[in-house]
Amino acid sequence: MFMNKKEGLILALPAALFATLLFLLPVMILLSEAFRIDGSWSLQGYVDFFAKPLNQVVFLRTLKLGVLVAGTAAVIGYAAAFCIVNLPAKSRGRVFGLVVLPLMISPVARTYAWIVILGRTGIVNDVILGLGLSDTPVRLLFTETAVFLGLLQLFLPLMIISLVSAMENIPRDVIPAARVLGASWLQVFFRVILPLTKEGLVVGGTLVFTGALTAYITPAILGGSKVLMLETLLYQRVNVANDFVSASVIAMILMVMSFSANLVLKRIASARS
Amino acid sequence: MQMRSLSTWLILGLTLTFLIGPFIIIIFAGASAGNSLAFPPDGLSLKWYLKVFTVESFRASFLLSMFLAVVGTLFALALGVPAAYALNRYKLPGDELIRTIVAAPIIVPGIIVGLALLRYLVVPLNFTVGMALFFAHTALILPYAVRVVSSSLNNLRSDMEEAAVLLGCTRVQAFFKVVLPNIRGGVLAAFILGFVTSFNQVPVSLFLSGPGVRTLPIDMLSYMEITYDPSVAALSALLAFMSVAIVFTAERLLGFSRYV
Numbered sequence: 155m156f157m158n159k160k161e162g163l164i165l166a167l168p169a170a171l172f173a174t175l176l177f178l179l180p181v182m183i184l185l186s187e188a189f190r191i192d193g194s195w196s197l198q199g200y201v202d203f204f205a206k207p208l209n210q211v212v213f214l215r216t217l218k219l220g221v222l223v224a225g226t227a228a229v230i231g232y233a234a235a236f237c238i239v240n241l242p243a244k245s246r247g248r249v250f251g252l253v254v255l256p257l258m259i260s261p262v263a264r265t266y267a268w269i270v271i272l273g274r275t276g277i278v279n280d281v282i283l284g285l286g287l288s289d290t291p292v293r294l295l296f297t298e299t300a301v302f303l304g305l306l307q308l309f310l311p312l313m314i315i316s317l318v319s320a321m322e323n324i325p326r327d328v329i330p331a332a333r334v335l336g337a338s339w340l341q342v343f344f345r346v347i348l349p350l351t352k353e354g355l356v357v358g359g360t361l362v363f364t365g366a367l368t369a370y371i372t373p374a375i376l377g378g379s380k381v382l383m384l385e386t387l388l389y390q391r392v393n394v395a396n397d398f399v400s401a402s403v404i405a406m407i408l409m410v411m412s413f414s415a416n417l418v419l420k421r422i423a424s425a426r427s
Numbered sequence: 428m429q430m431r432s433l434s435t436w437l438i439l440g441l442t443l444t445f446l447i448g449p450f451i452i453i454i455f456a457g458a459s460a461g462n463s464l465a466f467p468p469d470g471l472s473l474k475w476y477l478k479v480f481t482v483e484s485f486r487a488s489f490l491l492s493m494f495l496a497v498v499g500t501l502f503a504l505a506l507g508v509p510a511a512y513a514l515n516r517y518k519l520p521g522d523e524l525i526r527t528i529v530a531a532p533i534i535v536p537g538i539i540v541g542l543a544l545l546r547y548l549v550v551p552l553n554f555t556v557g558m559a560l561f562f563a564h565t566a567l568i569l570p571y572a573v574r575v576v577s578s579s580l581n582n583l584r585s586d587m588e589e590a591a592v593l594l595g596c597t598r599v600q601a602f603f604k605v606v607l608p609n610i611r612g613g614v615l616a617a618f619i620l621g622f623v624t625s626f627n628q629v630p631v632s633l634f635l636s637g638p639g640v641r642t643l644p645i646d647m648l649s650y651m652e653i654t655y656d657p658s659v660a661a662l663s664a665l666l667a668f669m670s671v672a673i674v675f676t677a678e679r680l681l682g683f684s685r686y687v
Contacts, residue, residue, distance in 0.1 A: 162517025169510035170525045177566040180543035234442040237435040256446050258670045260627040262644045263663030267449030270456045270466045368536040370630040385538050405539045416534045
């Protein structure tokens with residue numbers, strides 16, 4: 155540890171100044187914009203925003219999809235993580251690698267695949283028409299289901315990673331012991347696995363939930379203007395309507411969500427160390 | 428036991444199909460011989476994979492994205508490495524505040540950053556869109572640079588550089604001769620992480636595009652709104668291969684995952 159404070163400050167200052175002036179300051183001004191209507195402080199921007207039925211629908215839909223995606227990811231994540239942890243070491247590494255792989259691929263590429271799957275001439279419609287379930291192609295794109303699937307595919311790896319690392323810390327004999335003592339698998343899950351992995355669940359859930367909330371590409375490509383979410387609504391308010399007050403309100407909502415999620419993650423990290 | 432391993436592979440098989448399957452579909456949809464996006468493709472050919480290279484706007488936006496990812500990450504490292512070093516080795520007044528400030532870009536959703544820089548740098552201060560885009564990408568990478576480099580500095584005991592200073596090096600010489608060679612892996616890992624993050628970034632660049640200034644993902648988004656041919660699928664597949672190859676090589680060469 156060096157004691158020369160001036161030297162240290164000179165080294166740290168460029169990064170801090172850069173982040174403050176070219177990043178934090180513009181963001182702060184943007185967030186404050188909704189509170190300043192015609193030059194005076196007011197909450198009118200928020201009142202107006204939430205008074206519009208469309209905005210309410212979008213707000214609730216975003217929360218709903220976030221919860222649904224996180225919940226589904228948790229269910230699949232537990233099953234997958236349990237299987238991965240119990241694999242022999244060699245195949246465990248390989249399977250884990252395949253789970254992580256999609257995270258490195260551009261979200262545009264990953265979302266675009268769903269157009270091929272769900273589009274009018276896509277795989278699902280081929281099957282539906284082929285089986286004679288419908289005479290005309292079913293509209294699958296630009297539905298909440300499409301957005302849900304896209305988001306789930308995008309963020310499921312984060313949940314699996316969190317749960318795998320949580321499950322690796324469960325002592326080896328605990329589950330067999332519970333079984334020997336007569337617990338059913340359901341009891342084992344709720345009374346042994348869940349309590350021992352709840353931190354991993356919270357970490358994964360937070361990452362997936364905020365990821366889904368702040369995703370732009372998936373709702374833009376798979377939802378379009380039919381299934382707006384907060385991010386796509388923000389884009390539309392700015393580009394179509396030049397409505398910066400609504401944009402600022404949405405920005406604040408997203409910011410608050412993201413910030414609280416970060417607090418949760420930080421608390422868990424500090425409790426661990 | 429047999430039953431259990433069967434259900435294990437069933438669950439994993441389904442999960443991996445869900446995660447990896449779309450990616451495989453993209454590869455084949457891009458290799459179609461037909462003119463519209465379809466799976467299974469109407470015959471196989473590489474024409475769309477080749478066509479991608481001849482689309483003028485893709486070439487321009489690819490170069491811009493490359494430039495942002497490489498130069499932006501280098502700039503973020505130039506800011507982040509000294510900051511990480513100072514936060515690790517010096518007792519600074521307000522170090523918690525500095526830490527929070529340089530980590531902040533990771534918390535702020537990208538779309539807000541893009542809009543904020545457009546509204547308050549480009550419009551009133553006459554920054555070009557290109558400059559704002561560059562700053563936004565740098566800011567986005569800065570937290571990764573500081574965090575990854577910090578963690579490798581943490582593993583390097585400071586008595587080595589103190590010894591170098593006692594033996595007559597200046598502080599700066601000690602940094603370049605002793606510290607930097609030892610945290611090389613961490614710096615390289617930060618570079619790769621920054622590169623991939625910046626290259627795949629969409630929300631930040633959304634509002635920061637203008638005539639002639641458009642990152643590749645944004646260009647792909649607007650291309651797919653107009654045209655419904657397999658070229659975006661082909662391009663997506665190529666980019667995916669590129670990212671995976673970079674990360675895979677990094678993992679093989681320096682055990683990338685240790686640092687991230």
